[in-house]
Amino acid sequence: MSTKHSKxxxxxxxxxxxxxxxxxxxxxxxxxxxxxxxxxxxxxxxxEKACQLKLYSNTHLAELLTEFEKNAAANxxxxxxxxxxxxxxxxxxxxLKSHHVxxxxxxxxxxxxxxxxxxxxxxxxxxxxxxxxxxxxxxxxHLPPSHVVMPAIHIKxxxxxxxxxxxxxxxKGNYDPTYLTHVARKNLRNIxxxxxxxxxxxNFAVASTGDIVVCTNxxxxxxxxxxTPLHIAAFGIEKIVPDLNAxxxxxxxxxxxxxxxxxxxxxxxxxxxxxxxxxxxxxxxxGRSKMLAxxxxxxxxxxxxxxxxxNTCPVYRRSGGYSYTYFIPGPIGINLGxxxxxxxxxxxxxxxxxxxxxxxxxxxxxxxxxxxYKWRQKLKEIGKDNPEKRYLSAGMxxxxxxxVLFNAALKAAPLVNAMPGFLKYNRLNAWGExxxxxxxxxxxxxxxxxKHKIQGKEDRK
Amino acid sequence: xxxxLFIPCYINAVYPHVGVAxxxxxxxLGVDVDYPLDQTCCGQxxxxxxxxxxxxxxxARFDDLFRRYDYVVGPSASCxxxxxxxxxxxxxxxxxxxxxxxxxxxxxxxxxxxxxxxRLDARFPHKVxxxxxxxxxxxxxLSSPSERNVPYYNKLRDLLSLVEGIEVCxxxxxxxxxxxxxxxxxEEQAVSVCMAEDxxxxxxxxxxxxITGADSSCLMHMQGVIDRKHLPVKTIHIMEILSAxx
Numbered sequence: 001m002s003t004k005h006s007k008x009x010x011x012x013x014x015x016x017x018x019x020x021x022x023x024x025x026x027x028x029x030x031x032x033x034x035x036x037x038x039x040x041x042x043x044x045x046x047x048e049k050a051c052q053l054k055l056y057s058n059t060h061l062a063e064l065l066t067e068f069e070k071n072a073a074a075n076x077x078x079x080x081x082x083x084x085x086x087x088x089x090x091x092x093x094x095x096l097k098s099h100h101v102x103x104x105x106x107x108x109x110x111x112x113x114x115x116x117x118x119x120x121x122x123x124x125x126x127x128x129x130x131x132x133x134x135x136x137x138x139x140x141x142h143l144p145p146s147h148v149v150m151p152a153i154h155i156k157x158x159x160x161x162x163x164x165x166x167x168x169x170x171x172k173g174n175y176d177p178t179y180l181t182h183v184a185r186k187n188l189r190n191i192x193x194x195x196x197x198x199x200x201x202x203n204f205a206v207a208s209t210g211d212i213v214v215c216t217n218x219x220x221x222x223x224x225x226x227x228t229p230l231h232i233a234a235f236g237i238e239k240i241v242p243d244l245n246a247x248x249x250x251x252x253x254x255x256x257x258x259x260x261x262x263x264x265x266x267x268x269x270x271x272x273x274x275x276x277x278x279x280x281x282x283x284x285x286x287g288r289s290k291m292l293a294x295x296x297x298x299x300x301x302x303x304x305x306x307x308x309x310x311n312t313c314p315v316y317r318r319s320g321g322y323s324y325t326y327f328i329p330g331p332i333g334i335n336l337g338x339x340x341x342x343x344x345x346x347x348x349x350x351x352x353x354x355x356x357x358x359x360x361x362x363x364x365x366x367x368x369x370x371x372x373y374k375w376r377q378k379l380k381e382i383g384k385d386n387p388e389k390r391y392l393s394a395g396m397x398x399x400x401x402x403x404v405l406f407n408a409a410l411k412a413a414p415l416v417n418a419m420p421g422f423l424k425y426n427r428l429n430a431w432g433e434x435x436x437x438x439x440x441x442x443x444x445x446x447x448x449x450x451k452h453k454i455q456g457k458e459d460r461k
Numbered sequence: 462x463x464x465x466l467f468i469p470c471y472i473n474a475v476y477p478h479v480g481v482a483x484x485x486x487x488x489x490l491g492v493d494v495d496y497p498l499d500q501t502c503c504g505q506x507x508x509x510x511x512x513x514x515x516x517x518x519x520x521a522r523f524d525d526l527f528r529r530y531d532y533v534v535g536p537s538a539s540c541x542x543x544x545x546x547x548x549x550x551x552x553x554x555x556x557x558x559x560x561x562x563x564x565x566x567x568x569x570x571x572x573x574x575x576x577x578x579x580r581l582d583a584r585f586p587h588k589v590x591x592x593x594x595x596x597x598x599x600x601x602x603l604s605s606p607s608e609r610n611v612p613y614y615n616k617l618r619d620l621l622s623l624v625e626g627i628e629v630c631x632x633x634x635x636x637x638x639x640x641x642x643x644x645x646x647x648e649e650q651a652v653s654v655c656m657a658e659d660x661x662x663x664x665x666x667x668x669x670x671x672i673t674g675a676d677s678s679c680l681m682h683m684q685g686v687i688d689r690k691h692l693p694v695k696t697i698h699i700m701e702i703l704s705a706x707x
Binding site for chain 2 (some may be wrong): 439
């Protein structure tokens with residue numbers, strides 16, 4: 001009884017020191033988030049407002065996105081629509097080609113990961129440089145992100161130091177984080193100055209103003225867009241918010257939930273092209289409108305990618321981002337993967353004890369754990385249910401549906417207590433790998449009740 | 462007031478003394494308790510594994526057994542939560558209106574919210590650490606969830622405060638999961654065992670002799686690791702403490 005996730009998790013946990021460090025580091029972020037959220041007395045009200053705003057926006061997409069397009073165009077931006085990853089990549093490639101772009105800088109965008117932009121452009125001979133420090137480290141290591149907000153959280157500074165020695169000529173053996181950050185900064189500075197175009201994602205798109213809003217801590221998005229004549233911004237349709245008042249609700253929640261900061265260092269609004277430059281905005285669907293039609297899972301579209309559900313998830317913290325088969329890990333990744341392609345990403349559904357911490361930590365009230373429960377119910381339909389679990393459930397049902405059988409089993413159960421260890425603890429028994437079995441009582445409650453051993457004299461009928 | 466005592470399958474088989482303790486405590490508080498015979502399982506293990514259909518007959522049987530009582534009370538927060546929150550949905554497909562779901566209480570919740578005793582005849586001169594179990598906290602609201610910005614409360618602590626000689630504490634990571642989750646514990650055994658080890662460490666770090674809670678299932682899971690590793694802490698269901706003198 002295992003899945004790709006459970007096997008990968010087992011491997012991750014073999015390095016106990018590293019695994020414990022990963023667990024504790026992310027728990028620290030959760031603890032910072034708790035502290036920050038408690039400093040806002042109206043926190044729970046904000047969560048409810050944010051949830052309602054998202055539900056409103058996602059059911060009024062046609063009018064809000066059209067309003068956005070009209071306002072963005074009036075500001076001087078060019079708006080493109082992409083129905084899927086292929087169109088998204090195609091539009092970007094056409095823009096880069098028509099503007100003779102050879103050096104392209106990007107700030108962090110999970111949408112570009114989703115649509116496979118970097119490998120697509122690399123195949124076309126365009127040099128893409130990720131400018132978010134975590135993303136840059138991973139790009140140089142040829143690794144994908146392991147967390148949506150802290151993509152390189154699983155990499156230790158010694159590894160970064162050795163990487164920078166090789167790629168950026170850093171001092172040998174100097175693993176001081178401040179030093180390493182300065183090395184990266186110097187290296188990136190030259191790349192920014194020589195870039196031909198810059199790309200950003202969007203945390204929010206404001207319908208009433210046509211603004212693209214990007215939240216970063218490094219200012220790398222602003223460096224890129226300020227140094228180059230061509231800015232391409234792309235966002236998924238669910239990033240739309242009605243107006244600046246609504247935006248304020250989300251910016252109060254985002255950083256507090258994600259990293260435990262009151263707000264990100266930079267909250268940049270991009271409205272119009274630079275003087276003499278061009279500003280292109282791509283609005284992307286890529287399966288989102290399909291999710292809108294599924295009432296069980298529509299709230300997944302509320303997600304603002306803060307990563308709080310990963311930081312709180314006891315399974316994510318102990319299995320790491322790479323143990324999941326979808327590019328977004330953790331509770332939201334399980335759900336997004338299933339919404340995207342259930343047959344392909346069914347292995348992640350095991351990575352949940354249904355503790356529901358994610359549903360309670362989520363700033364936009366995505367019912368993450370409850371949705372995972374619902375996805376599990378759908379596995380049988382798509383032929384992805386685990387046969388051992390199916391037999392076990394059917395066996396339990398047969399036993400529990402018939403009290404006579406159940407009572408007979410209760411009588412026989414104490415025999416298990418006396419079974420020799422090699423029969424109880426072997427490879428067939430995953431429970432026994434790290435735990436002893438409970439001992440069955442000599443007499444069940446049912447049996448004791450029938451023999452009037454529980455009821456006091458006055459209770460006996 | 463007639464109470465139907467709900468004894469979940471694994472308590473029936475492994476921890477019948479928890480059922481006995483529950484019965485005695487309710488009786489000592491003047492409650493008229495009945496135990497409908499031939500109870501089996503609420504269906505949660507199958508449903509959590511993705512086979513809600515296998516729980517359908519069990520849910521119907523459960524409702525037939527318990528609908529006639531004023532209250533249904535059980536010493537297992539997770540099973541109670543499953544009945545309260547999931548049985549109505551499971552049965553609605555069959556046109557069966559589930560009545561027991563609206564009457565079911567975890568026994569701590571029932572004593573705390575309905576019976577509201579201001580004293581208990583119980584003495585337990587030991588230090589205990591409260592295991593705030595996931596479904597007890599986040600589905601039955603037995604204590605304030607650590608994720609939420611709401612004032613602190615803990616119904617288990619309130620009840621334990623009525624016990625003479627006891628010292629009560631709560632662990633770091635106050636309501637983090639112990640890693641049971643039904644078949645999750647075998648399907649994801651490595652993660653599940655690691656979660657239990659961490660959870661026990663947090664409990665033990667309080668200096669408590671006992672881990673206590675409203676869910677024998679979590680306690681059973683942690684006890685499995687404690688036995689395997691010979692750890693110096695024990696588990697005990699809260700009903701055993703509250704009924705210690707009965």
